[in-house]
Amino acid sequence: MQLDGRVILAPMSRYSYLQYREFMMRFGACMCVTEMVSDSGIVHGDRRTMPYLETGDDHPVAVQIFGDDPELMGRAAARVLEVNPSVDAIDVNMGCPVEKVVRRGAGSSLMKDPALCGRIMAAVKASVDVPVTAKIRLGWSSGSITFREVISELESAGADGIGLHVRTRAEKYAGMPHYDLVGNLRDEMSVPLMISGNIYTPEDARRAMEITGADAVMVARGAVGNPALISRTDSMLRTGELPEEPTVSQQADWCLELARMTIAAEGEERGCKIMRSIAANFMTGVKYSHQVRLELTRISTYAELESILSRVCEARGDERITAHGRGILRIGPCRCTPRSSPRGRGRSPLAFRASPAWRPTARGPPPPAGG
Numbered sequence: 001m002q003l004d005g006r007v008i009l010a011p012m013s014r015y016s017y018l019q020y021r022e023f024m025m026r027f028g029a030c031m032c033v034t035e036m037v038s039d040s041g042i043v044h045g046d047r048r049t050m051p052y053l054e055t056g057d058d059h060p061v062a063v064q065i066f067g068d069d070p071e072l073m074g075r076a077a078a079r080v081l082e083v084n085p086s087v088d089a090i091d092v093n094m095g096c097p098v099e100k101v102v103r104r105g106a107g108s109s110l111m112k113d114p115a116l117c118g119r120i121m122a123a124v125k126a127s128v129d130v131p132v133t134a135k136i137r138l139g140w141s142s143g144s145i146t147f148r149e150v151i152s153e154l155e156s157a158g159a160d161g162i163g164l165h166v167r168t169r170a171e172k173y174a175g176m177p178h179y180d181l182v183g184n185l186r187d188e189m190s191v192p193l194m195i196s197g198n199i200y201t202p203e204d205a206r207r208a209m210e211i212t213g214a215d216a217v218m219v220a221r222g223a224v225g226n227p228a229l230i231s232r233t234d235s236m237l238r239t240g241e242l243p244e245e246p247t248v249s250q251q252a253d254w255c256l257e258l259a260r261m262t263i264a265a266e267g268e269e270r271g272c273k274i275m276r277s278i279a280a281n282f283m284t285g286v287k288y289s290h291q292v293r294l295e296l297t298r299i300s301t302y303a304e305l306e307s308i309l310s311r312v313c314e315a316r317g318d319e320r321i322t323a324h325g326r327g328i329l330r331i332g333p334c335r336c337t338p339r340s341s342p343r344g345r346g347r348s349p350l351a352f353r354a355s356p357a358w359r360p361t362a363r364g365p366p367p368p369a370g371g
């Protein structure tokens, strides 16, 4: 599977719903990943789980699954492809820090057991004929940094690519990611590396790729309400040129477009509830917008959203958003010697290659755990 670009829309529970992915992919992400979906929910055909497997105009898309049992994970992956054969890849969650998930040994809890990570990867690989990636963290805590061991196990098990969120489980999503620990990491790896952590500006993306040598960046919180982060980063990585930030009117139009897509799928009441946590982000960086952003977190109807945004546009529509980077150094200084130029221009395209363990026809039952 060859991807056209180096900017990936990272998975985010409660944000990466289908219409959000469809909307964001229009800005030129080369791939997106669904919210994480429970292995047992998939295997048992749970009616609340199955809608998460729907895809649409969001290809290429990876469905992310989570669990801790290799056999069940293999069955879940196979089921995903049975239910939705258009899914382009499976991604295995090995980074979720949520208590409910780690308590059952899944998500970032797996970072404590590199061998189990390998067994899960092997089982999933043997069950599907699409590329399989994993998304990991640095480790469980600063006292348990295991990403190198986990990467090695995943590679041996045939992973086609690895996403790395440069924080530990203990850090959850806070603080500066530790790019210091992953200098030139890609040179140690045999499969594509997708890097994640505090990508808020195209410069952050370039810096993260320079430091790590990663093949791609994953944009997450930085792209919520800032879809142009994707197109601007993509443009900078392809051509070296950085397009201007969007105007306030442009942001308002995009916000309304996403709202219409969300409401069309979910109905006005639920659609507006979903948009409450997203809409205000479209106005981040607009001068004197504090009150407006507060109002956007309380909308109940599309008309309300439209009227708030048109008020802002009347006053500041032609201004350009300036503060998405907020001038804060999001990726800290790194003591390692970064590459002089980012991977990207002039390099071969990002591709998930069939590795030796990749078996195109194996859609049968998964191997025994440990296989």
Ligand SMILES: Cc1cc2nc3c(=O)[nH]c(=O)nc-3n(C[C@H](O)[C@H](O)[C@H](O)COP(=O)(O)O)c2cc1C
Pocket: 010, 011, 012, 013, 014, 034, 035, 036, 064, 093, 094, 095, 096, 135, 165, 173, 196, 197, 198, 199, 200, 218, 219, 220, 221, 222
């Ligand atoms: C609200 C929220 C939900 C997330 N959900 C997932 C998820 O379902 N699966 C996953 O692998 N990562 C998930 N992540 C992690 C992101 O994909 C990303 O790795 C992380 O936020 C670091 O990137 P950032 O600092 O640029 O936001 C989530 C992050 C946030 C903030």
